[in-house]
Amino acid sequence: xxxxxxxxxxxxxxxxxxxxxxxxxxxxxxxxxxxxxxxxxxxxxxxxxxxxxxxxxxxxxxxxxxxxxxxxxxxxxxxxxxxxxxxxxxxxxxxxxxxxxxxxxxxxxx
Numbered sequence: 001x002x003x004x005x006x007x008x009x010x011x012x013x014x015x016x017x018x019x020x021x022x023x024x025x026x027x028x029x030x031x032x033x034x035x036x037x038x039x040x041x042x043x044x045x046x047x048x049x050x051x052x053x054x055x056x057x058x059x060x061x062x063x064x065x066x067x068x069x070x071x072x073x074x075x076x077x078x079x080x081x082x083x084x085x086x087x088x089x090x091x092x093x094x095x096x097x098x099x100x101x102x103x104x105x106x107x108x109x110x
Contacts, residue, residue, distance in 0.1 A: 008035070008036050010036050011033060012031065050081075051086060055091075069096045070096070074101055075100050075101060076100075076104060077101065082102060088102070
């Protein structure tokens with residue numbers, strides 16, 4: 001929907017710092033704490049390859065096991081992408097299911 005905002009503390013190079021690190025040591029020393037606040041729409045625009053790659057295991061599993069989507073009773077989501085609403089939506093659409101099991105803590109499962 002593009003409405004939410006994600007805020008993350010990260011390390012980055014400041015735009016106002018015009019020096020160009022030439023070694024790994026200089027690069028690491030130049031990193032400063034920054035806060036990124038992309039909107040959901042900006043985030044979605046930045047990671048389409050991640051979304052596309054996230055669907056590959058589903059397609060591979062269906063093909064390898066010769067399964068049809070209507071043969072799947074439940075999908076348990078685990079792993080880091082479980083937290084991404086767009087991934088959840090894509091999995092639901094790919095498998096044609098109404099609900100996903102997301103009650104398991106993905107950090108404890110993987």
